[in-house]
Amino acid sequence: MTGSEVPPSFRLAYVPGVTPAKWVRIWQERLPDIPLALVAVSAAEAPDVLRRGDADAGLVRLPVGGTDLSAIPLYAETTVVVVPKDHVVAAVDEVSAADLADEVVFHPLDDTLDWKGPPGRPAIERPATTADAIELVAAGVGLLVVPQSLARLHHRKDLTYRPLTDVPQSRVALSWPEDATTDLVEDFIGIVRGRTVNSTRGRRPAAPAQPKEKRPDKAGAPRKPAAKSGGKSPRPGSGGTKGGKRGKPRRRS
Known part of the structure; x- marks a missing residue:
């Protein structure tokens, strides 16, 4: 890594009352090499924090205002x-x-x-x-x-x-700048939506299993199918089937 390269990280803003601990734990299990930093913000300043790029995504309270921020509603509070x-x-x-x-x-x-x-x-x-x-x-x-x-x-x-x-409820959502939907943002979207690590809708689908190659025989030529036998094979060392029946033993004189 050169001096100009910055290691990847993810900054998650969250507003008072929201507890991101569960999602942070899943992130750490799935992406242990990418640190997640929590940024505590007030509900009022959260949208501007995202617009300024001071956080990659945020757990905010709706509405966020404007069309430049994407939002996925997560739950409504009592x-x-x-x-x-x-x-x-x-x-x-x-x-x-x-x-x-x-x-x-x-x-x-x-x-x-x-x-x-x-x-x-x-x-x-x-x-x-x-x-x-x-x-x-x-x-x-x-x-x-x-x-x-x-x-x-x-x-x-x-x-x-x-x-x-008979009163409004506060709705909590995951929000991020629409023009900054990075791969790491997609990873966190998958986490809050409950996708498994191998989900086909996630960014990191499991690699398809490769078919096993047929092994050649020792000489390098393809194996020949075994010939079918019409009956039972004679026992080794028997010299084939015996031609007659065994006679009665002679009496001694």
Whole structure:
């Protein structure tokens, strides 16, 4: 390798709440010679990180905006409402958006849900981040609606959450620049789509088995088929079949 050559590597961006560990483990098993570097980014900055080429692909939240980024939806998350443990909502299994009509519900500036605003009454100011909104919920000022993974990420002993119905869900996708669909990106696409290492749709299909060549005999000539026999062969050393029947033994005089 010359000094100008750079060894191959793969940079994967991921947004808060997304856990790429399973896919990273499969990558390391299949491509142990190509290191995978994780790049933590906010949901808002993820598309620009991909456009700038600061990551080869990213686990992002939809929508990514624009037509220059390709995206493969992976899954949708349950939307939950985060409340203090002594709140009345904590006594039920799930809540509808209508149940929050009289509650103050925060709408942080880094909200990842694709809507104009959460249910309930808006707060006087929008918190800058989800982490700031969590602190306000813990102070008993209001509630917060987020994807379940973010509620787990910002877990506190004095807070809990419940599934919220009739609201949008956050969708997680694998995204990358459309004009930079490299072989390594194709490899990672195969991993997140669950393709096996020998999948015909993957970039590394298994090589077809080569037919075995017929071995010549010792003299180098092709082997002749064995002649068929019409009956049983005589036993070695027998001198052929015997012509008559054995007579009776003579009596001694």
